[in-house]
Amino acid sequence: DAGITQSPRHKVTETGTPVTLRCHQTENHRYMYWYRQDPGHGLRLIHYSYGVKDTDKGEVSDGYSVSRSKTEDFLLTLESATSSQTSVYFCAISELTGSYGYTFGSGTRLTVV
Amino acid sequence: RKEVEQDPGPFNVPEGATVAFNCTYSNSASQSFFWYRQDCRKEPKLLMSVYSSGNEDGRFTAQLNRASQYISLLIRDSKLSDSATYLCVVNIPSGSARQLTFGSGTQLTVLP
Numbered sequence: 001d002a003g004i005t006q007s008p009r010h011k012v013t014e015t016g017t018p019v020t021l022r023c024h025q026t027e028n029h030r031y032m033y034w035y036r037q038d039p040g041h042g043l044r045l046i047h048y049s050y051g052v053k054d055t056d057k058g059e060v061s062d063g064y065s066v067s068r069s070k071t072e073d074f075l076l077t078l079e080s081a082t083s084s085q086t087s088v089y090f091c092a093i094s095e096l097t098g099s100y101g102y103t104f105g106s107g108t109r110l111t112v113v
Numbered sequence: 114r115k116e117v118e119q120d121p122g123p124f125n126v127p128e129g130a131t132v133a134f135n136c137t138y139s140n141s142a143s144q145s146f147f148w149y150r151q152d153c154r155k156e157p158k159l160l161m162s163v164y165s166s167g168n169e170d171g172r173f174t175a176q177l178n179r180a181s182q183y184i185s186l187l188i189r190d191s192k193l194s195d196s197a198t199y200l201c202v203v204n205i206p207s208g209s210a211r212q213l214t215f216g217s218g219t220q221l222t223v224l225p
Contacts (some may be wrong), residue, residue, distance in 0.1 A: 045214075
């Protein structure tokens with residue numbers, strides 16, 4: 001399997017606190033993505049990166065920011081967590097832009113109380 | 114209208130049955146198509162790509178109809194281990210890159 005890890009695996013946080021989720025890859029893939037998955041909505045793209053310091057917004061980017069200072073790390077930050085951000089967050093990587101499908105991390109289950 | 118729409122499911126079928134899932138996509142500029150499988154509380158994993166001429170991988174057959182913007186997945190001789198959610202995935206141009214857009218998934222339960 002591709003080397004992609006997410007941390008933490010589970011997190012409970014309080015409304016209004018900042019939260020950072022980390023995605024780390026050892027595959028040297030150019031493209032990295034953050035998705036959230038909710039019942040009835042499927043996987044929705046939050047932000048993606050097409051290189052170091054190159055990022056762009058996805059479908060549901062409000063309330064989220066990202067950073068990519070190194071090829072291997074892609075961070076997702078919830079500046080001030082809200083209950084609507086309770087979700088399962090998946091990171092994905094790909095070598096080319098969507099042509100070969102993505103490899104996903106194991107996910108982070110985030111609960112905002 | 115959603116960019117990728119799938120059969121709502123769930124599908125409950127007996128072992129050995131043949132089951133088919135359908136999917137439609139709205140963007141005619143889509144270039145790549147996939148089926149992913151997701152087990153409960155796990156990450157999605159690539160099941161197979163879908164090629165224009167149709168393709169087969171063991172008990173799984175995928176078909177693409179570009180004119181109708183329609184994708185299908187056929188599973189023959191269903192096994193208990195096939196129980197999962199199947200996601201239809203389409204590559205759609207977006208911003209500075211092409212993105213994979215996921216359908217909401219169809220849940221399959223294979224019964225003994």
